[in-house]
Amino acid sequence: MKTENFETQAIRAQTEKTAFKEHATPLFLTSSFTFDTAQEGEALFNGQAEGHIYSRFSNPNVDEFVNKMCLLEKTESGVATATGMAAIFTCFAALLKAGDHVVASKAIFGNSLYILQSILPNYGINHTLVEIDDKEAWQDAITPQTKILFVESPSNPTLKIADLSFLGNLAKEKNLIFCIDNCFATPYLQQPVRFGAHVIIHSATKYIDGQGRVLGGAILGDKKYVDLCYDFIRRTGASLSPFNAWVLSKSLETLAIRMDRHCENAEALYQFLEQHSDIEKIFYPFDKNNLQYNLAKKQQKLGGGLVGCQVKGGKARGTSFLNALKLHSLTANLGDTRSIATHPASTTHSKLSKEQQLEQGITPGFIRFSVGLEHIDDIIADVSQALKNSK
Numbered sequence: 284m285k286t287e288n289f290e291t292q293a294i295r296a297q298t299e300k301t302a303f304k305e306h307a308t309p310l311f312l313t314s315s316f317t318f319d320t321a322q323e324g325e326a327l328f329n330g331q332a333e334g335h336i337y338s339r340f341s342n343p344n345v346d347e348f349v350n351k352m353c354l355l356e357k358t359e360s361g362v363a364t365a366t367g368m369a370a371i372f373t374c375f376a377a378l379l380k381a382g383d384h385v386v387a388s389k390a391i392f393g394n395s396l397y398i399l400q401s402i403l404p405n406y407g408i409n410h411t412l413v414e415i416d417d418k419e420a421w422q423d424a425i426t427p428q429t430k431i432l433f434v435e436s437p438s439n440p441t442l443k444i445a446d447l448s449f450l451g452n453l454a455k456e457k458n459l460i461f462c463i464d465n466c467f468a469t470p471y472l473q474q475p476v477r478f479g480a481h482v483i484i485h486s487a488t489k490y491i492d493g494q495g496r497v498l499g500g501a502i503l504g505d506k507k508y509v510d511l512c513y514d515f516i517r518r519t520g521a522s523l524s525p526f527n528a529w530v531l532s533k534s535l536e537t538l539a540i541r542m543d544r545h546c547e548n549a550e551a552l553y554q555f556l557e558q559h560s561d562i563e564k565i566f567y568p569f570d571k572n573n574l575q576y577n578l579a580k581k582q583q584k585l586g587g588g589l590v591g592c593q594v595k596g597g598k599a600r601g602t603s604f605l606n607a608l609k610l611h612s613l614t615a616n617l618g619d620t621r622s623i624a625t626h627p628a629s630t631t632h633s634k635l636s637k638e639q640q641l642e643q644g645i646t647p648g649f650i651r652f653s654v655g656l657e658h659i660d661d662i663i664a665d666v667s668q669a670l671k672n673s674k
């Protein structure tokens with residue numbers, strides 16, 4: 284049945300049934316696929332026939348995951364990767380060559396920044412970093428060598444919002460590739476294609492798995508760009524494993540319902556923190572006092588499952604607050620059913636210099652909450668007692 288509805292697509296887009304007529308997609312845990320004849324093998328290798336050859340190239344579980352992601356992000360094409368970072372690196376490595384230039388937001392994940400600053404220059408690819416919301420700076424940073432505009436929205440960890448229509452129009456006008464890491468929003472909350480994005484990247488490790496089990500990533504977008512990424516992955520090996528693809532495809536079936544609850548719980552935690560006297564500053568895309576509120580509302584269906592805050596008392600207080608938490612997990616991941624509290628300055632963004640951290644709004648007392656699916660009363664009670672017991 285043809286449908287445009289997200290929930291139905293996430294559940295019903297499925298690999299063709301085998302002769303056993305199974306209901307749920309089985310796991311195709313095989314490194315390679317057989318050819319009935321030598322001629323069939325030759326035809327598959329030279330592209331005259333379609334079919335699976337080797338799981339580094341393609342696999343039914345990986346195909347199912349990719350097909351669903353394309354439907355949900357409304358993109359023409361897609362390819363899966365072993366991790367989110369593999370997706371980001373592949374995108375740069377496959378779409379750029381020596382001499383090219385990238386304009387990126389300063390507010391991006393620490394490892395994405397590392398790729399731009401410490402890996403790509405070795406291959407003659409340079410970049411300029413700009414404030415996510417400084418339109419003039421985006422325009423001024425473009426040179427004749429610029430090929431990609433790269434952004435994360437909401438950004439990790441301070442949840443800054445990029446104006447996607449502005450970047451989409453700029454990319455169109457200057458003939459650039461607009462590439463966005465859509466990991467925090469997921470396709471359920473935000474579909475960047477609607478705003479002119481050409482390439483959409485995901486760390487599927489986060490909300491797409493949603494249960495903290497497997498690593499994975501995806502690159503989705505215009506076929507001409509995805510084809511280059513596919514070729515790079517097929518030959519260099521950052522392919523998604525069939526097992527992880529099977530897990531991730533199953534996880535997509537519940538993405539919408541999970542995101543609804545993540546967002547509901549995050550909104551409630553935001554409201555609790557916002558009025559708390561021990562909180563200096565709050566970071567949440569749907570924060571009504573935030574200048575980016577209207578933009579976030581325009582681009583996202585809901586506020587997302589993450590809330591950041593600056594606890595009064597700097598790093599010492601932040602550390603004792605984390606140690607006082609009883610329900611929240613202290614771990615580097617996010618997007619899990621379990622609520623997680625993270626101190627980005629000493630963990631996920633610790634490789635950045637102090638100046639770079641501050642530029643991104645990562646102060647020593649900044650805490651990032653990935654609000655889970657436990658009962659909201661328990662989530663708030665835990666944060667409340669940890670604030671009280673960490674003074």
Ligand SMILES: Cc1ncc(COP(=O)(O)O)c(C=O)c1O
Pocket residue numbers: 366367368369392435439464466467485486487488489498499500
């Ligand atoms: C926004 C963002 N992009 C990419 C990644 C990298 O994903 P992975 O850990 O799957 O490589 C992360 C990981 O935290 C992230 O937060």
